[in-house]
Amino acid sequence: MRKSLLYLSVVVFLGVLGLSWLTHGTGVIKNDIARNIYIPSELTMPLQVKAAYNGRDMFFRYRWPTKQPSIYHDMVKFEGGKWVRYGASVAGPQPQGIYEDRVTMFVDDGSVPEFARYGGYITVGDRMRFFTNEAKPDEVRAHPYLGKKKKQAEVWKYLPATRRDINDWASIVPEEELAALRKSGYFLDLWHWRAHRANPIDASDDQFVSEFRYGDTGKGPFSANWDGEKKQPKFMFDPQKSGRRALNWDDLIQRKLGFDDVYYLTEQMSAPFDATYAWKEGDTIPRRLLQIGQGSRFDISVVGKARWKDGYWDVILKRAMDTGSPLDDKIMIDKRVYNVAFAVHTNASGSRWHYVSLPKTLGLGRDAEMQAVRFDGDEPKWDQPWTDVTLFYPGQVSWPMLNSRQHAGADKIKEGVPVRARHSEVQLANYGVEVEFAEEIRRQWLYTLLAGVLLILGFGVALIGLLRRKGA
Amino acid sequence: MGPYHSVLIHFPIALLMTATLAILVRAVSDAPLARAIDRALVPLLAIGVLAGFVAFAVGLMVWPWEAISSTPLGRNHVLLASWTLSYWILMLALRWSAGEAIWQGVTRWVMAGLALLGSALLGITGTLGGHLVGNYTELSAVLRLLGWEVYTTYYVPDYTVLAIVVAAIILAAIGLWGRRQPAAA
Numbered sequence: 001m002r003k004s005l006l007y008l009s010v011v012v013f014l015g016v017l018g019l020s021w022l023t024h025g026t027g028v029i030k031n032d033i034a035r036n037i038y039i040p041s042e043l044t045m046p047l048q049v050k051a052a053y054n055g056r057d058m059f060f061r062y063r064w065p066t067k068q069p070s071i072y073h074d075m076v077k078f079e080g081g082k083w084v085r086y087g088a089s090v091a092g093p094q095p096q097g098i099y100e101d102r103v104t105m106f107v108d109d110g111s112v113p114e115f116a117r118y119g120g121y122i123t124v125g126d127r128m129r130f131f132t133n134e135a136k137p138d139e140v141r142a143h144p145y146l147g148k149k150k151k152q153a154e155v156w157k158y159l160p161a162t163r164r165d166i167n168d169w170a171s172i173v174p175e176e177e178l179a180a181l182r183k184s185g186y187f188l189d190l191w192h193w194r195a196h197r198a199n200p201i202d203a204s205d206d207q208f209v210s211e212f213r214y215g216d217t218g219k220g221p222f223s224a225n226w227d228g229e230k231k232q233p234k235f236m237f238d239p240q241k242s243g244r245r246a247l248n249w250d251d252l253i254q255r256k257l258g259f260d261d262v263y264y265l266t267e268q269m270s271a272p273f274d275a276t277y278a279w280k281e282g283d284t285i286p287r288r289l290l291q292i293g294q295g296s297r298f299d300i301s302v303v304g305k306a307r308w309k310d311g312y313w314d315v316i317l318k319r320a321m322d323t324g325s326p327l328d329d330k331i332m333i334d335k336r337v338y339n340v341a342f343a344v345h346t347n348a349s350g351s352r353w354h355y356v357s358l359p360k361t362l363g364l365g366r367d368a369e370m371q372a373v374r375f376d377g378d379e380p381k382w383d384q385p386w387t388d389v390t391l392f393y394p395g396q397v398s399w400p401m402l403n404s405r406q407h408a409g410a411d412k413i414k415e416g417v418p419v420r421a422r423h424s425e426v427q428l429a430n431y432g433v434e435v436e437f438a439e440e441i442r443r444q445w446l447y448t449l450l451a452g453v454l455l456i457l458g459f460g461v462a463l464i465g466l467l468r469r470k471g472a
Numbered sequence: 473m474g475p476y477h478s479v480l481i482h483f484p485i486a487l488l489m490t491a492t493l494a495i496l497v498r499a500v501s502d503a504p505l506a507r508a509i510d511r512a513l514v515p516l517l518a519i520g521v522l523a524g525f526v527a528f529a530v531g532l533m534v535w536p537w538e539a540i541s542s543t544p545l546g547r548n549h550v551l552l553a554s555w556t557l558s559y560w561i562l563m564l565a566l567r568w569s570a571g572e573a574i575w576q577g578v579t580r581w582v583m584a585g586l587a588l589l590g591s592a593l594l595g596i597t598g599t600l601g602g603h604l605v606g607n608y609t610e611l612s613a614v615l616r617l618l619g620w621e622v623y624t625t626y627y628v629p630d631y632t633v634l635a636i637v638v639a640a641i642i643l644a645a646i647g648l649w650g651r652r653q654p655a656a657a
Contacts, residue, residue: 001653002650002653005646005649005650006578006582008646009643009646009647010582010585012639012642012643013639013643015639016632016639019628019632019635019636020628020632020636021620022619023628023629023631023632024626024627024628024632025620025624025625025626025627026628026629027628027629027630027631028627028629405536405538405539406538406539406542407542407543408535408539408540408542408543408546408604410539421606422606426621426623427623430544430621430623430624431543431544431623433624434544434624434625438542441547441625441627442541442542442547444627444628444629444630444633445541445547445551445625445626445627446541447628447630447633448551448626448627448628449550449551449554449555451633451636451637451640452551452554452558452636453554453555454636454637454640455637455639455640455643456555456558456559456562457558457562457640457644458640458641458642458643458644458647459562459640459643460561460562460565460566460647461643461644461647461648462643462644462646462647462650463562463566463570463582463647464565464566464569464570464647465647465649465650465651466646466647466650467566467570467573467579
């Protein structure tokens, strides 16, 4: 009997250990759109990059896999007598698949030293948009600078030194100090290619991040095609030029429109919106009007045609090395080393649902993690090998959190230890997810710890009771 | 306190790994040498557990609780350290309580299996501690292959917690029942 109970005890002990092993990590992590939580099924993805320059222009080539391209974006559909918007930024993938793919790149010349060590993490400030604790639109609108002067309603990316307190998005330093920081080069250049908003006209957006994410000066490659007062588009397709007034909603939902079809609206193919036309259910008009930009905002162009083929996007961007706009752009100089970081939006997802890289050094004729190849002529041959970059889902990890007592490595940040010295991309992706469920996981972990100790105690009582020495 | 923890943790690891070896030797041999080694087992386990307590306590002071309980690797290290220490206390209590009778019959193999499990827990705990300070080993790759990504917190859902608690109660009941029965010859 004792022997049988001994076996039973061992079986029970090992059985619950096995159950624990099989069920660990379940029961907590789940999507919760109301809290801006959506966890992508894949936490990492690859990106390949090449860079080249000829002394006049700088070229970057990006290649990344995605099952299907997302080239539609932000549409208004005639529905029940009204124009209804589909394709705005939402938490996670846009339900109808109407959200464009993107590739973005931060560039710095060393003027933002923390960027070289921590990459885009330094731009993720307090109560960012689409975080669970995001600042409310009314709070931002009431802010004297961001709201009243800059007309913003959300907290976007910003750099730490633009705030008096990194834990408070609202604590923006005085405007004279912002101007001085900018003049000193304390901003990140942002190359921002979008599959809908600009790619059809072979262009890219050119932006920068300082106290906010801004477009460079000048006119961007797209504008809003929406009349807020009349609640209707400003423009429709010109039937004389494009043979239609609107797209068909079903064509979009079924992804029938490809690169060679009309799925976007440009200035050239548009006409003023005709409200008297007999619009029918399902008529759809792009809510963005593509346009030839001007000035610094329109410095970056697409070389050839950026296309998705055989499961991969292949995008080549070009910009003058010296744009003449040192307050908007990082001027590229031969024999200099830059810091870059990349991000990709895919799977019809926008805002913070992107995959990001850790920072890399880029050398123009200098040793670095990634070499830009010098060439003669107008276009590079691209015969150098790709630089492989692992991108990861960053979750809701913010710069204030990384510098707080919640982060065991906060003191290492103060010492200037780079993120790569202590963390891998896989690690950061998993940490990013867990941060979104911090309290729930902490509670469940404590329950697990205590239950395990209790189990060992129970097992001990069983073994001691069954195996006590003779006469005891 | 990090450097102190790093130094102190060598003692329980060395002592309890040695204890594992002693248990395995005694499990497979009744020779005089094995018996002599066994006589040192209780002191070895006792000093190992004591050293484990000290290292555990100092380890909890390396980072603020807010930090260590917010970090997946930190949580895992604390969880495994708690279990490992508890487990080796069990081993000490068992050997002390059962005396040499533990090496009779099939129970010697139970003891050997328990020791191997204990050293596995010890190894995982140490590996996670190494990760925390930037010293990586491939053991984490083995754990990943077995189904646990060490960069995620080890926790179980409520129903598993309940099952563990129920199992613990059943085990304790079995032990208490065993105490009321005549001891084995």
